[in-house]
Amino acid sequence: MRDMVKMVLVIAILSSFSGGLLAGIRIGTKDRIEIQQLEFVKGPAIRAIFEGFDNDPIADRFKLTDNGSDVSFFVGIKNGTPQAVTFESFGKGFGGDIGVMVGVNIDNDSILGVGVTTHSETPGLGSKAKTEPGFRRQFAGLSINDSVNVKSMGGQIDALSGATITSQGVCSAVSASGQMYQRLKKQIIEKVKSFKK
């Protein structure tokens, strides 16, 4: 009996110590991990969209709630005035969800650029959505308020050859981002303006 109690006691104390230690370290590193993830996963796409802007979009960010989930928005500032915002939305691709960063010019609601952040598409075919600049460039200048689709479905985007489903996934992510933008437009513009320096 004494043995049993000792065993349970030792494991319980050990586990609670370990839990406490990990919780402490987790709290201590949380912010840094978030910044690192933004920098290395979303950072390249954000910086490509905001080429020629003056600020660090990863530092100038804010969060809004859309349909119960948090979405991060990154602000682009040019010549001292905040002009654009970029945020991530998701579409169904061939191998799973595709994350697409969409940059929007808030003055005229046009798309500034898009960039793929995370995907699990076929290497060499669907993965070109991330690496092929020509495909991404087709989105620039379109209106964020219109739905976007590939040409074979009556839209305006040339699909990547051999990767129609991936291309549709990117288009649906862009369309979804447009719907989100319309839902949150007032809040977004208010928040973006507050970054004015």
Add this chain to the structure above:
Amino acid sequence: MAKTLVQEFTKGLWDEIPPFRLVLGLCPILAVTKSLENGVGMGLATTFVLVFSNVLVSMLRSLIPSKVRIACFIVIIATFVTVVELLMQAFTYPLFLKLGIFIPLIVVNCIVLGRAEAFASKNGVMKSFADGLGIGIGFTLSLAALGTVREIIGTGTLTLPFLYNIQVMSGSYKPFTFMIEAPGAFICLGLMLCLMNLVPKK
């Protein structure tokens, strides 16, 4: 025969160097030594876990009931692995992305549990510290050696950890990509074991 602290430390560097003499912990060795950088990163992470789990197990060895000792060791090891995982995410995120699933798998690395069970639970804190450090550094050196050979033959370049790429082979060298695949790892490990066995044991 009682060994001195220095002997406990140096045995991990040659006599009991983990992957070659003990032939333990092969899963991470074969999987992550595609490049020198990955190998060193994995080795340092394992060393950190080894040293701290050895010290803690040795400190608590009289308190831990022998019937549940393995469970206690796993709790201790898993804690330090999670610490390493969080720290790597916070400070060396690109390396964390490359090593991925193999960091949490250090928990079930038989070198770590093996040292806790075979050494730290029977020896004092200082000796366990020396043992953990020695075995850890030996493990890191082995991973670095394997990573270097595989990366040079497999890609023709060498990524120095945290620095830059250097071209080792001349430009006309055609990379022998077999070496950075899994079978190349087995063959490379086997050949290195052969070479080590050429050196006679005392």
